[in-house]
Amino acid sequence: MSENKLLAVNQLQVYFDITPSMFAKKAxxxxxxxxxxxxxxGETFGLVGESGCGKTTLGKAIVRIYNPTSGNIIFDGxxxxxxxxxxxxxxxxxxxxxxxxxxxxxxxxxxxxxxxKEPMEIHNLYTPAERNQKVQELLEIVGLKPDHIRRYPxxxxxxxxxxxxxxxxxxxxxxxVVCDEPVSALDVSIQAQIINxxxxxxxxxxxxxxxxxxxxxxxxxxxxxxxxxxxxKLVECGESEDLYRNPLHPYTKALLSSVPIPDPxxxxxxxxxxxxxxxxxxxxxxxxxxFRTRCPYATERCGESEPPLTQVGTRDVSCFxxxx
Amino acid sequence: MELSKDLFxxxxxxxxxxxxxxxxxxxxxxxxxxxxxxxxxxxAGLVFITIMILGAIFVPILSRYTYEGQDIANRHALPSAAxxxxxxxxxxxxxxxxFYGARISLSIGFLAxxxxxxxxxxxxxxxxxxxxxxxxxMMRVVDILYSVPEMLYVxxxxxxxxxxxxxxxxxxxxxxxxxxxxxxxxxxxxxxxxEFSLAAQVMGASNTRILFKHLIVNSIGPIIVSVTMMVPSAxxxxxxxxxVGIGISIPMSSWGTMANEARELYQNYxxxxxxxxxxxxxxxxxxxxxxxxxxxxxxxxKK
Numbered sequence: 173m174s175e176n177k178l179l180a181v182n183q184l185q186v187y188f189d190i191t192p193s194m195f196a197k198k199a200x201x202x203x204x205x206x207x208x209x210x211x212x213x214g215e216t217f218g219l220v221g222e223s224g225c226g227k228t229t230l231g232k233a234i235v236r237i238y239n240p241t242s243g244n245i246i247f248d249g250x251x252x253x254x255x256x257x258x259x260x261x262x263x264x265x266x267x268x269x270x271x272x273x274x275x276x277x278x279x280x281x282x283x284x285x286x287x288x289k290e291p292m293e294i295h296n297l298y299t300p301a302e303r304n305q306k307v308q309e310l311l312e313i314v315g316l317k318p319d320h321i322r323r324y325p326x327x328x329x330x331x332x333x334x335x336x337x338x339x340x341x342x343x344x345x346x347x348x349v350v351c352d353e354p355v356s357a358l359d360v361s362i363q364a365q366i367i368n369x370x371x372x373x374x375x376x377x378x379x380x381x382x383x384x385x386x387x388x389x390x391x392x393x394x395x396x397x398x399x400x401x402x403x404x405k406l407v408e409c410g411e412s413e414d415l416y417r418n419p420l421h422p423y424t425k426a427l428l429s430s431v432p433i434p435d436p437x438x439x440x441x442x443x444x445x446x447x448x449x450x451x452x453x454x455x456x457x458x459x460x461x462x463f464r465t466r467c468p469y470a471t472e473r474c475g476e477s478e479p480p481l482t483q484v485g486t487r488d489v490s491c492f493x494x495x496x
Numbered sequence: 497m498e499l500s501k502d503l504f505x506x507x508x509x510x511x512x513x514x515x516x517x518x519x520x521x522x523x524x525x526x527x528x529x530x531x532x533x534x535x536x537x538x539x540a541g542l543v544f545i546t547i548m549i550l551g552a553i554f555v556p557i558l559s560r561y562t563y564e565g566q567d568i569a570n571r572h573a574l575p576s577a578a579x580x581x582x583x584x585x586x587x588x589x590x591x592x593x594x595f596y597g598a599r600i601s602l603s604i605g606f607l608a609x610x611x612x613x614x615x616x617x618x619x620x621x622x623x624x625x626x627x628x629x630x631x632x633x634m635m636r637v638v639d640i641l642y643s644v645p646e647m648l649y650v651x652x653x654x655x656x657x658x659x660x661x662x663x664x665x666x667x668x669x670x671x672x673x674x675x676x677x678x679x680x681x682x683x684x685x686x687x688x689x690x691e692f693s694l695a696a697q698v699m700g701a702s703n704t705r706i707l708f709k710h711l712i713v714n715s716i717g718p719i720i721v722s723v724t725m726m727v728p729s730a731x732x733x734x735x736x737x738x739x740v741g742i743g744i745s746i747p748m749s750s751w752g753t754m755a756n757e758a759r760e761l762y763q764n765y766x767x768x769x770x771x772x773x774x775x776x777x778x779x780x781x782x783x784x785x786x787x788x789x790x791x792x793x794x795x796x797x798k799k
Contacts, residue, residue, distance in 0.1 A: 235698045264700030277691035281524060281713045291699040316515060323521045332515070340695070 178380050179211045179234070179348060184243035184253070186226070186233045190455070201454050203229040205404035206243070208481070211348070214374065216381040218395030218412060220388045220427065224451060226404040227384045228272075231350045234382065235269045236260060247348070265295050268341035272353040274333035278325040284311075284336055285321035291343045310339040314369060331362035338369065342377075350382045355390070367394055389431050392416045400424045403454060403462045410487035420489045422467050461491070469493060531793035538789020541782030548598050548779060555595035563596040564588065564747040572765050581771050584754075585761060593749040594771055600750040601731050601779070604661065608668045608730035609723045615669070616676025617712060617719070623677065624684030625707050635681070638674050646671045650737060659745050664737060668730050679722050683715030717794030724787035728780040735776050751776050 186204040191197070203226040211217045219227045232238045234245055236252065245253040252263050268291075271277035278287055288307045292298055298306060308318050314335040325333055334354060341349055351370065355363040371394060373379060385391050391398055392412050399409040400423065408421040419425045426445040433439040449466045452458050458465050464474040473492055481490045522530075532538060556563065561579075567587035575582045581590035623634040650667030657663035687693060688711060696706045712719075737743035738752025739759075751772040758769035 232694075237694050237697055261700055264698065267698075269695065269698045271691040271695060273691055277695050279692040279696075279710055279714065281716075290696070290701070294699055294701050294705070320515075320517070323517065324523070327517055327519065327521065337695075340699075344699075 176213045177210055178213045178215075178248065179382075180208075180244070180246040181210070181230075181234065182208050182244040182246065184208070184230070184233060184245065185241040186229050186238055187241040199455050202404050202457065203454060204233060204240075207401070207404070207406050209399055209406065209409060211380050211382060213347075213380060214378040215397070216374065216383055216395045218391035218398040219382060219384045219401060220386060220391050220398060221401035222386060222427075222451065224454070225401045226454070227386075227401050228352055230401070231269070231352045231382060231384050235267055235350050236263070237269075261295075265344050266347045268344060268346040268349050270334075270337055270341055270349060270351045270354045273357050274330050274337055275357070277337050278333055278340075280325055283322050283324055284316075284328075287325070287336060288339050288343055291340060295344060297344070306343065307339075310342055313342065313373070314339045329362075330358050331365060334358060334362075334366055335369065338366075338373070342373065345377070346379060348380045348382070350384070352384045353386070354383075356385065356387075363390070370394065387431075388416070388427055400427065403452065403457065405462060405490065406481065406488075407463065407491070408487065408489050409481070414486065420484060420487060420494060421463075421491050422469055422493070423463050528790075528793045532789050535785075535789040535792065537785045541785035541789070544778060544782040545786065548775075549602060551595045552598035552602055556592055556599065559589070559592045561589035561592045563593050563749050572761075572768070574767065582767055584757065584768055585765075590754075590768065590771055593754060594751070594775055597749040597751045597754055597772065598775065600661065600744055600748065601734060601752075601776075604664060604668070604734045605727040605731040605783075608665055608672070609726040611665070611669045612673040612676045612726055613719070613723050615673040617680050619673070620677035620680030621684055621707050621712060624681035625688060625703065625711065627685070631681070635678075638677055641671055642674045644671065646733070650733065651742065654737070654742050659737075659742055661744065664734055664743060668733050672726065672729070676719070676722060676726070679718060680712070680715065683718060684711045687711045687714055717790075720794060721787050721791040724783060724790055728783040731776070731779060731783075 184204055184207050185202070188201040188203060190199050190201055192199070205226075207226075207230060209217065219230065221227050229238060233240050236255075236257070240253045243253060244251045247263060247267065250263075252260060255263070282290070285304075285307055288310055289303050292303050292306065297303075307321060311318060311320060316332065316335060316339070320328075325336065328336065334357075338354075354370070355366050358366065367390070370381065370383075374381065381394075383391060383394055388398070388400075392415075395412045397410065398412045398415050399406050400415075400421065401407070402423050408415065408419070408424045415424065416428065419428050426447050429442070429445045433442065445468070447466045452462070452465055458475075460476050461467070461470070461474040461479055464470040467474070471492070479490045479492045479495070481488045482495065484494045561567075565588065567583060567589075569587070570579070570583050571585055571587040573579050573583040573587070579589050579591065581594060583589055584593070619634065619638075623631045646668075649671050650664065653663050653667040653670070657666070684707070688706075693706055693710050696710050701709075734743055734750060735752035735755070738750045739756045741756060744750040744753050754772040755769055755776075758765070758772065762769045
């Protein structure tokens with residue numbers, strides 16, 4: 173994997189200062205707190221976790237909508253974590269993002285043609301005639317009609333809009349796309365359509381994805397490897413089939429047992445792990461292991477120090493249960 | 497009714513037309529115009545303002561009278577075929593003076609609104625888009641400007657620069673762009689967190705491009721409404737200043753100066769004061785109706 177590595181995130185931290193006034197007590201949200209992973213060329217890395225665990229923040233920090241507090245984002249051998257916005261032009265051309273809400277991610281005052289053309293205009297690619305031709309090609313790839321080019325986003329359904337959004341990200345032929353919950357705002361039947369489209373694009377162009385979602389069964393379907401996040405940290409990371417069959421970290425186990433099973437007989441026989449307590453506030457994190465307040469296996473030691481991410485077989489887990 | 501199975505057949509893939517959109521494509525402005533037309537009051541206002549603008553342009557050119565020409569024999573004449581609105585105390589034709597005054601009043605109104613629009617968009621846009629300390633500083637400047645009454649600026653500037661159209665314009669604009677800047681800032685603040693603006697950022701769009709092509713364009717509705725409301729307030733300020741005698745100087749006419757001149761003799765010749773006041777009232781009313789109508793028709797949520 174290391175020889176065709178495309179992106180490496182190393183100890184990335186994204187903190188937000190939310191201190192209300194100059195005199196109030198300092199309040200810092202540690203949205204992403206030391207996350208490391210790698211993504212290879214043509215690979216899909218799935219990121220799961222419950223709401224508020226920092227997965228979207230991580231995705232937005234990678235495309236540099238948010239500025240990382242510390243750590244490295246190494247893309248194609250270059251660290252872009254601390255580059256100034258004006259030095260990011262070539263990075264912006266290679267990395268794109270598909271957004272969660274297809275109703276908010278398209279400018280309502282621009283036609284579909286203008287929306288898809290915009291990235292090419294910004295990067296001065298192609299002549300105007302070539303751009304129009306490229307728009308037609310992209311519309312065909314995402315399954316829209318050529319005459320949709322003059323229409324406005326409000327005339328389309330959610331699934332169609334998401335496909336327009338995907339066509340826009342493809343306009344620059346990116347090497348890497350961050351998909352931030354691209355299907356969670358869509359109807360289930362449309363979800364499959366979009367997932368299949370993303371997979372087809374990957375087969376045809378060899379693009380890499382960071383696929384962010386909270387539905388682990390969907391992430392397993394599309395991803396080669398999966399990372400599980402809890403409160404700003406990666407708690408488990410491994411091959412997707414392997415992790416899905418045999419979760420190691422107690423949080424991953426709980427997350428997997430919450431996946432509904434279509435067969436009621438099997439569902440009855442399966443034991444569900446129900447987590448006690450609330451998600452702790454990311455401003456005031458528990459000492460030691462972040463998961464210990466809700467973990468059924470928590471011991472005294474978990475409160476004293478934080479378990480490091482250690483390798484267990486092909487897997488990385490951050491839990492004292494698997495310490496050698 | 498019995499439906500037999502052979503009435504149905506499975507569609508082939510190429511017969512499916514699920515991506516087809518039947519409705520005719522309409523742009524934002526076409527949509528807004530359709531909704532605006534339904535509001536009869538706003539439409540009436542638009543017609544009245546259009547007549548006033550055309551009158552202001554053509555009546556002084558085409559009429560055989562001028563705004564300053566006197567007909568001493570015919571002072572205080574009542575409306576007749578020769579003088580449609582009558583004449584004033586110097587025998588000047590009121591009809592021509594009303595439309596000559598419309599030139600001044602309307603151009604002050606629209607120019608002031610336009611200048612406010614330009615300053616407000618740039619200032620408010622930058623303040624909202626950059627945010628942080630810059631925003632804090634720029635908004636405090638706005639607060640300071642806003643805390644001094646508008647009339648005080650206008651009167652002070654008139655004293656320094658003399659009473660003419662330019663100084664009235666400067667006086668009106670120096671404080672009233674503030675409202676536009678605040679409006680644009682709030683719009684930009686809320687829109688810049690929207691995903692389409694983030695998407696433009698990820699594409700590598702420059703800040704100027706994001707600000708003007710994505711943020712300002714999407715706040716055009718409230719901006720237009722606010723501009724329409726600014727026109728009558730500028731007209732009113734000018735009329736007020738002329739009425740108290742520090743505005744447009746004679747023999748030029750504005751509705752305010754005409755009302756001021758007629759005021760002295762209103763008990764004997766009430767008709768002379770009715771014309772300018774009616775014009776001020778109807779123009780302000782029309783512009784307010786238009787603003788209201790635009791507010792409803794430009795808001796996509798009220799579709």
